[in-house]
Amino acid sequence: MLAGISLIVMLVDTAGDIASATLKGLSVAPATGTGNGHGLWGAVDHPARLFLADQAAHLSVAPAALYAFWQLTGLLGLIGGFLGNAGARIAWLLFGIGSLAMIWSSAPAGGRAAATGLAALMWALASIFALRGLTLRPIVHNHPPQYQFNPALHLHATIPAPTPAGDDLGPGNVHPLQR
Known part of the structure; x- marks a missing residue:
């Protein structure tokens, strides 16, 4: 049991190292055209950092904490969605x-469409993994x-017991206006 857990931890750590190396490699890829030189990952990450830093100025939260929470939300949505959790898929x-x-x-206005399109891609x-197994087909x-x-x-109706013959003509059975 303990060996299985340590194997899972080792695999997750290795996957994190591979993802980190890949993103670092993409971030130093030369930008073509009139880019700002931040690379592929920087074109997506830098505007998000700017937005969160601008919003953190109005809150009592440090921009780095807001950025870390944003990353943690994405990571938990990705992992939870991969595991099939419906709430994590909605969060993703x-x-x-x-x-x-x-x-x-x-x-920036000149690269807004390109940065947003790159982020959407x-x-x-990543949604291939986060939404794995999700189907719209009915069961x-x-x-x-x-x-x-x-x-x-x-x-369930109650039927009254029959009264003996002639019992309904007694003095208690006369209407007050008929007296």
């Missing part, structure tokens, strides 16, 4: 939509149900 979708809005509003690629059950629904109306 909201994280992506919010990230695209942040990048659109903070990217990165998010779509069809072709077997008859175990319990049949049989509606029935049950009336």
Whole structure:
């Protein structure tokens, strides 16, 4: 049991190292055109940092803490979505939509569409893993149900006991206006 847990920890650590090396490699890729030289990852990450730093100025939270929370939300949404958690998948979708809005509003006007499009592509690629196994096909059950629904109306009426003949003509059975 302990060996299995340590193997999982080692695999997650290795996957994190691979992802970190890949993102660092992408961030130093030369930018073409009139870019700002931050690389592929920087074109997406820098506007998000600017947006969060601008918003943190109005809050009692440090920009670095806000940025770390944003990253943690994305990571938990990605991992939880991969594991099939519906709430994490919703968080992943909201994280992506919010990230695209942040990048659109903070990217320079000339590169706004390119930065947002690049972020949408990165998010779509990561969504392959986060939304793994999600299907929009309905589940069809072709077997008859175990319990049949049989509606029935049950009336419970009480019928008064019959009175002996001639008992209804007594003095207590006369209407007051007939006296």
